[in-house]
Amino acid sequence: MTDLRRILVIVSSTRTERFADHLLAWVTSRLTERGDLEVEVLDVRDVDLPLYDRPRPPAVARREYMNDAERSIGARLDAADGYLVITNEYNHGYSAGLKNLLDHFFAELEHKPVAFLGYGNVGGSRAIEQLRQVVAELSMVSVRETVHILGYQFPSVRAGGDAAREVFASLEPRLTVMVDHLLWWADALRAAREA
Ligand SMILES: Cc1cc2nc3c(=O)[nH]c(=O)nc-3n(C[C@H](O)[C@H](O)[C@H](O)COP(=O)(O)O)c2cc1C
Known part of the structure; x- marks a missing residue:
């Protein structure tokens, strides 16, 4: 096995009391238990970026940061071998905060894999399918397999205890x-980037 892969979990909901926190706790604990990766969390709610206002696109002005927030988030995105996005769905789309984050970067994300965990009435499926189009333009690979939490499961998750565990x-x-697939791509693409 290669050395530990660094997986950055990105939480896209920016609400104060959000369902996302239940999923974040579950996902980070399961990932940590695996022992074959390192987990970090990037919370879009804490991201201090302006609405995109840069004079040149990040695909051209690669890693040319305009402020400390860009520099620090850019470094965290750079350090990751792959990403797992926990995506909500609003009005059949993904979160505006996540789009603003993605638009600020390119080289940091290029040729890296991303997997999606969605939640909503249809498990965040519509948000995930839209995100696949966006990440393709960032030269990322989206993992085929997805995880979905459906609307009818929300009350059990919120209730906690045995209901949530089930x-x-x-x-x-x-x-x-x-x-597993995310890590396969992380290894393959890391080797390819280094070659
Ligand atoms: C403005 C708004 C629009 C929503 N639109 C959708 C939607 O299109 N599809 C869906 O499945 N759920 C929709 N929902 C319900 C969300 O899935 C639900 O509120 C969920 O808890 C949001 O995630 P969060 O609490 O982590 O922010 C919407 C909620 C809000 C606040």
Whole structure:
């Protein structure tokens, strides 16, 4: 096995009391238990970027940072071998905060894999399919396998205890497969970037 892969979990909801936090706790604990990767979290709610206002696109002005927030987030994106995005769905789309984050960077994300965990009435599927188009333009690889938490499962997750454990237990095989594929791509693309 190669050395530990660095996976950055990106949380896209910016709400104060958000469902995302239940999923973040579950995902980070499962990823940490695996022992074959390092987990870090980038929370879009804490991202201090202006609405995109740079004079030149990041694909051209590569790693030319305009402020400390860009520099520090850029370094965290750069350090990751792959990303796992926890995406909400608003009005059949993904979060505006996540789009603003992605628009600020290019070289940091290029030729890296990204996997999606979605939640909503149809498991965030519409947001995920839109995100696949966006990440393709950033020269990223989106992992085929996804994890979905459906609207009817929200009350059990919110209730916590056995009810939440049951929902998460049903999703764990799927999460494992998705992360296995994410790591496969992380290794393959890291080798390719280094070559
Ligand atoms: C403005 C708004 C629009 C929403 N639109 C959708 C939607 O299109 N599809 C969906 O499945 N859920 C939709 N929802 C419900 C969200 O899935 C639900 O509120 C979820 O908890 C949001 O995630 P968060 O709490 O982590 O922010 C919407 C919620 C809000 C606040």
